[in-house]
Structure formats: structure tokens, C-alpha cells
Amino acid sequence: MTALDLSSPVAVVGTGTMGQGIAQVALVAGHPVRLYDAVPGRADDAAAAIGARLDRLVEKDRLTAADRDAARARLLPAASLAELADCGLVVEAVLERLDVKQDLFRELEGVVADDCLLATNTSSLSVTAVGGALANPGRFVGLHFFNPAPLLPLVEVISGFATDVTSATRAYETARAWGKTPVACADTPGFIVNRIARPFYAEAFAVYEAQGADPATIDAVLRESGGFRMGAFELTDLIGQDVNESVTHSVWQSFFQDVRFAPSLAQRRLVESGRLGRKNGQGWYDYRDGAERPEPHTAEPAAPPAHVVAEGDLGPAGELLAMIREAGIEVREEDEDHGTRLVLPSGGQLVLADGQTSVEFRDVVYFDLALDYRRATRVALSASQDTAPQTLAEATGLFQALGKKVSVIGDVPGMIVARTVARIVDLAHDAVAKGVATEEDIDTAMRLGVNYPLGPFEWSRRLGRNWAYALLDDLHLRDPSGRYAPSLALYRHAYASDKREGSPS
Numbered sequence: 001m002t003a004l005d006l007s008s009p010v011a012v013v014g015t016g017t018m019g020q021g022i023a024q025v026a027l028v029a030g031h032p033v034r035l036y037d038a039v040p041g042r043a044d045d046a047a048a049a050i051g052a053r054l055d056r057l058v059e060k061d062r063l064t065a066a067d068r069d070a071a072r073a074r075l076l077p078a079a080s081l082a083e084l085a086d087c088g089l090v091v092e093a094v095l096e097r098l099d100v101k102q103d104l105f106r107e108l109e110g111v112v113a114d115d116c117l118l119a120t121n122t123s124s125l126s127v128t129a130v131g132g133a134l135a136n137p138g139r140f141v142g143l144h145f146f147n148p149a150p151l152l153p154l155v156e157v158i159s160g161f162a163t164d165v166t167s168a169t170r171a172y173e174t175a176r177a178w179g180k181t182p183v184a185c186a187d188t189p190g191f192i193v194n195r196i197a198r199p200f201y202a203e204a205f206a207v208y209e210a211q212g213a214d215p216a217t218i219d220a221v222l223r224e225s226g227g228f229r230m231g232a233f234e235l236t237d238l239i240g241q242d243v244n245e246s247v248t249h250s251v252w253q254s255f256f257q258d259v260r261f262a263p264s265l266a267q268r269r270l271v272e273s274g275r276l277g278r279k280n281g282q283g284w285y286d287y288r289d290g291a292e293r294p295e296p297h298t299a300e301p302a303a304p305p306a307h308v309v310a311e312g313d314l315g316p317a318g319e320l321l322a323m324i325r326e327a328g329i330e331v332r333e334e335d336e337d338h339g340t341r342l343v344l345p346s347g348g349q350l351v352l353a354d355g356q357t358s359v360e361f362r363d364v365v366y367f368d369l370a371l372d373y374r375r376a377t378r379v380a381l382s383a384s385q386d387t388a389p390q391t392l393a394e395a396t397g398l399f400q401a402l403g404k405k406v407s408v409i410g411d412v413p414g415m416i417v418a419r420t421v422a423r424i425v426d427l428a429h430d431a432v433a434k435g436v437a438t439e440e441d442i443d444t445a446m447r448l449g450v451n452y453p454l455g456p457f458e459w460s461r462r463l464g465r466n467w468a469y470a471l472l473d474d475l476h477l478r479d480p481s482g483r484y485a486p487s488l489a490l491y492r493h494a495y496a497s498d499k500r501e502g503s504p505s
């Protein structure tokens, strides 16, 4: 099955933010494009806006003047749906309301030919539900572009229950022919990206709600240790707290209020108070003139320990041993069976975040997961009120000797990066097991759709087979709400090659 022929006109219905972007993509790819909007005059305005964007591409040498002129000549605003009759594909980007979209597609079905592919750009409605309005839902797909569509490569191609394989493949190949990176996805709440990304926001907000750290510190740790492009607080300020919360709310509701997707009370309060983010000057942060950006917590310099004793395999933090040696600190390795830890000269222990809390042990400081300890510029430590000040000072001095800034946070199990990554990995495994998408497509979607430094499966492989499961299992013991309960899929993954003796009882 091939992509839609370039001679075949593409219609975009709803010419707001997304419609304009999608129309530009189809136009630059070479199709004739028709624009229709319910509000008279908007399709003409959209054509003018797209034309102006093409001018800018010419100025930046990304499009020749001749190609721009040809593209402009192919772009036609339509005054009625009837003018879309000869289109081979209609992409809908109207108001996010089921009844509005269904009414539109019912009407469209009476206008276009039987072999015209129909697509919705919905971000939160069920593709199956929208397509349910059609007499022939087999030709109906979700084509979920990301904003700004001309710049972001990812397109989720969603098959509803009734979508036929031919239509899904045609939509997929067409997106690819337009220079996009399509991923195939089943019709489930949030599709791939908006489903698997939820813990990135939720866990940051949860650490804040638990008084673990302030937004600036959590953001700094997610960026400088986790390798995420932006922290959850600054990113949601950019997206808009109302927009981000409504996606969370919709995914949670669609999963019948599954606690794993529960919205955040702190974010609710923010939205209720009208602090929507950058767009109105205040969100988690203050963007008004003269406002100062709060600094993350950064520990004062402390003396490094003279030596550390390394016990067991530090797993994802194994690289630290070489780094500590390179910093001139002696490492004595002992093959103990007590678990995996660094013992400091004070006798206190330094342990990679594992879903337990410092208060449960005598003199433990936890350190957070880093994407890459060599490249990380900051590492978070957590201690309880029972941790000896000397242990915390030695742990701080140790990471500072490795050139890291240190943020000390509260005694929050799973800390910041570790719990976030573990939950993302879990949701990704769960999604594959439920037939949402393949591992490869999920990795691609999370890297391209939300800029994660690694796809969840790449990350999972780096961390080790059992890592995310063990951490979530520990977290689940401490918070039995179900929020951290590892999925059956992750359980299977963790124990797939670790067969027990005997037979099931």
C-alpha cells in the first residue's frame, strides 16, 4: 500500500493552530490543499498565515521562491464542505468535542468519494468513538500531529476498532511521505505519548506535594541529572497548566479513574487560581517583569571523604566507582552480600534510590538516578532526620569531588529521577502488553514527541531487567494506593529469565 498520490488534494477542516500546521506540511510535501473552517473568513486568514510562513522559509533558504509560489497556487480556501468533494484525504482539526467532530464527519461522508481517507487530529477523544458516526468507519483513522506540526516530526497513526488495515497503512505511508516519523498506535487513552508521559509530570508534582523539594530543585534535578530537556514545572508552565491538566484529567477519566493516572491536587490549585503558566505571567514560576527565578537548592561545599568502601554491584550507578577513583579518592571493593552501597568513613551508607526511605535504616543517604553520572552536573541526595550530619556531609563532599552540584531533598522514596523513570518504564511495558504499540515505536514516540533523552525501553535495558520492577515494588509497599503497583507486564519482564524451581502451587 502506497502513500496518497501527490496529485490527490488534501483537505484540512478547522484552520486554527493545528489545522494550519498540518495544511502547511501537506502543501510543502506537494499536494493541492483545501482549507475549510466553520467561521467564515478563517480559512482565508489561515491561507494568508501559511503563505507568510512559506515566505519566512524562503528567507531562511529552506524553500525556493519557485516552490513557494507553486505551493501558494495549490492552496485553496473553501467556502463550503461541498468544495472538498475531490479530496483523497481529509484531516480534521476542529474543536475537541465528540459531538462536533461526529457531526462534521457525518456531513463529510456525504460529500467525499467512497475511497477518501478520513482522519482526526484529536488528542484526547477516542478515534473509535469519533468514527462511530460514520457509515464506513473502516476508512477512518487518527492522525495525531504535535504542535508545531511543521517542525515536530512525530505523528501517531491511530487505528480505531473499526479502522481497516489498508486505511491505517495508507495514513502511515502518507505521513512518512510528508517527511514525518509515523508510529502505529491502538486507540487507547492518551495514545502513546500522552499516556506514557503522565508520570513525568505526576511524580514531580508528587515530590513537591510530599514536601520533598521545591519546583526549582526538582526541575534542576530532572534536567541536570535525569537528562530531560526541561523539568516538569517549567515544561507545564510552557504548555499551559490548564492544557496539561486537562490532558491528565482526560487520560485518568478515560481509564476509569485509574489511580496510576490521577491528577495532582497542587496543579488543580494552580489552575483554580488562574496561574496558567507563561501565557499569563504566572504558573509554578513568576514570569512577570522584574520577577526573579528561584534557584534550586545547592549544598555548600563539604570536604570529600578520604575513602569509600564499595559493597556489591551498584548497578546503574556502577560508573561512579571509576569516577571516584579518578577524583583521587580511594575505593575499597568488598564482595559483601548486604546489598549494594558505598560505606563512608563515618560508617554511614550511600545507596542508589531504590523505593525505600532513609528513615528505615541506620544512617543512610540515598542518591538519585542519573541518566549518565559522568555527564550529570547535579545529583540529588536524600536523608532523614535520623541520618548523621557527618554522613550527609561526606556524601555531599563525595559528589562535589566528582564535579557535581548537590541538591539535598526530603526523605522521599524513589527520590525524583528514579521514581519518574521507573514509572515511565512500567507504563511503556504495560502499553506493549496491552497492544498499544511496539517497543520501537514507543521509544521513537517518547524521544520525538516529548524529547526524552532515551526511549523507555532503551532506558530499561540500561538500568537492568529488574531495576524498575524492584523500585516500584518497594514504592508500592510504602504507598499501597496502587499508584506504584508494577504492572504484570513489568513483572513478567523482570522475571522472564529468572525461572523458579518447582511447579506452581
Ligand SMILES: NC(=O)c1ccc[n+]([C@@H]2O[C@H](COP(=O)([O-])OP(=O)(O)OC[C@H]3O[C@@H](n4cnc5c(N)ncnc54)[C@H](O)[C@@H]3O)[C@@H](O)[C@H]2O)c1
Residues within 6 Å of the ligand: 013, 014, 015, 016, 017, 018, 019, 036, 037, 038, 039, 042, 092, 093, 094, 095, 096, 097, 100, 104, 121, 122, 123, 124, 144, 145, 146, 147
Ligand atoms: N493545539 C495543540 O497543541 C494540539 C496538538 C495535537 C492535537 N490537537 C487537536 O487538534 C484539534 C484542533 O486544535 P487547535 O489547537 O488547532 O484548535 P484551534 O482552536 O486553534 O482551532 C480550531 C478551529 O476549528 C474551527 N472549527 C470549530 N468547529 C468547527 C467545525 N464544526 N467545522 C469546521 N471548523 C470548525 C474553529 O473555528 C477554529 O478555527 C483538536 O482536536 C485538538 O485536540 C491540538
